[in-house]
Amino acid sequence: MDRGMPGEGSRRQLTVTVRRMGASAGAGAVVTPAGELDHHSAGTLRESLETCIDDGCSRIVIDCSDLEFCDSTGLNVLLATRMAAEAAGGEVHLAGMRPIVARVFEITGAGAVFTVHRSLGDALAALPAE
Secondary structure: OOOOOOOOOOOOOOEEEEEEEOOOOOOEEEEEEEEEEOOOOHHHHHHHHHHHHHOOOOEEEEEOOOEEEEOHHHHHHHHHHHHHHHHOOOEEEEEOOOHHHHHHHHHHOHHHHOEEEOOHHHHHHHOOOO
């Protein structure tokens, strides 16, 4: 019996939640993508992250704990966000990556250019106080 590609038919649409941190409007944000981050859904995350940077968020934590999959398009969104944040004097931290997502970072070497934390709590604790 042909079942098609793994995950086909059970694909979970990407949703993105943004929670602002700190007293000032531009202090920072926790961005939580949930579902599958790929070439079909990357625009959803890109828009949310660009809005954070445009709003002056100097610190962005991307909580990857609900991210079920990330392909090269999703990885490129995260890399572009890191570059844009750093160009604006900010920083991007990643937290709570599942093994399947962490593997993409390991294979590509992208994990070396991000600050990666085991959990969201660890990431928030590592950020400097406002």
